[in-house]
Amino acid sequence: MSRSKDRVMLEYKDFTITFESVLFQGVNLRINSKSIMLGPNGSGKTTIIKATCGLIPYEGHIYVDGIEVRKVRNYLGLSTNLEEVYSIGRKVKDIVYLFEEIKDLDADMFNILLKEARIFEQVINKPLYKLSAGQSSIVRLALTLSTNPKIALVDEPFENLDPARRVLIAKWLKEYFNEGIVTTHELDLLREFKDWDSFILINGKIYGPVSVADLIEANVVEGKVENAILTIELQEGKTLSFIKNAQIGAKLTHLGSIDRIYGVM
Numbered sequence: 654m655s656r657s658k659d660r661v662m663l664e665y666k667d668f669t670i671t672f673e674s675v676l677f678q679g680v681n682l683r684i685n686s687k688s689i690m691l692g693p694n695g696s697g698k699t700t701i702i703k704a705t706c707g708l709i710p711y712e713g714h715i716y717v718d719g720i721e722v723r724k725v726r727n728y729l730g731l732s733t734n735l736e737e738v739y740s741i742g743r744k745v746k747d748i749v750y751l752f753e754e755i756k757d758l759d760a761d762m763f764n765i766l767l768k769e770a771r772i773f774e775q776v777i778n779k780p781l782y783k784l785s786a787g788q789s790s791i792v793r794l795a796l797t798l799s800t801n802p803k804i805a806l807v808d809e810p811f812e813n814l815d816p817a818r819r820v821l822i823a824k825w826l827k828e829y830f831n832e833g834i835v836t837t838h839e840l841d842l843l844r845e846f847k848d849w850d851s852f853i854l855i856n857g858k859i860y861g862p863v864s865v866a867d868l869i870e871a872n873v874v875e876g877k878v879e880n881a882i883l884t885i886e887l888q889e890g891k892t893l894s895f896i897k898n899a900q901i902g903a904k905l906t907h908l909g910s911i912d913r914i915y916g917v918m
């Protein structure tokens with residue numbers, strides 16, 4: 654498919670989400686390549702995916718491939734692994750039948766993926782809600798990827814998985830993910846996605862893009878530092894800078910999880 658040079662995959666304009674308090678305030682952001690969105694617990698990773706799928710109300714605008722999300726119902730080029738999307742169908746195999754009809758899901762690919770993860774027999778005749786958290790996560794990602802989406806929005810695909818399956822999921826994302834966002838708070842698998850962009854969600858703001866290749870070489874230090882690849886505001890008046898090839902600070906990837914970033918202060 655030819656791509657217009659002006660095409661923007663995902664665009665957020667004055668994007669604001671308010672629950673009891675404001676979570677995102679007037680975010681302006683363009684995402685144009687495969688991106689990892691990192692954020693500590695509660696930073697809004699799931700919320701931004703839900704809003705982009707049109708599942709929750711927001712202020713401002715979200716454009717998927719130039720189309721405002723509010724104006725489309727069931728945009729066929731978009732797929733997500735969010736649980737609420739798969740609450741239809743009694744058993745996993747019923748969800749597969751339905752998605753073959755409505756999303757052109759490739760059932761052969763889905764079956765191959767589940768067999769590769771060694772969970773096919775255990776899950777295919779069960780409802781999604783009866784699966785373990787890890788099994789459900791694998792099934793939902795396999796459903797997402799088997800629809801061969803133009804843009805995929807994948808929330809926390811590595812959660813609740815054993816080390817071997819985490820590596821397998823990283824392999825699937827590298828092979829079958831065309832464009833879109835993957836959210837995570839884990840840092841140790843970043844090395845698998847060196848040619849992707851990264852964004853950091855923190856304290857109601859979204860920072861980036863920075864290439865994952867640069868981010869995994871960065872050390873995190875307190876304060877504003879010249880030549881930093883990224884400077885983020887952790888909380889009112891407290892900043893952290895990400896610097897490449899530095900002899901000071903903590904290596905970001907050594908933190909294991911982005912949740913530990915608060916410990917750098």
Ligand SMILES: Nc1ncnc2c1ncn2[C@@H]1O[C@H](COP(=O)(O)OP(=O)(O)OP(=O)(O)O)[C@@H](O)[C@H]1O
Nearest residue numbers: 672673676692693694695696697698699700701838
């Ligand atoms: N429907 C809702 N009503 C009220 N508050 C909500 C709602 N959904 C999310 N929140 C709040 O918004 C914040 C962000 O939640 P979200 O689930 O998007 O975070 P997250 O980055 O995905 O976190 P985690 O890594 O823990 O999954 C949290 O403080 C959460 O309590």
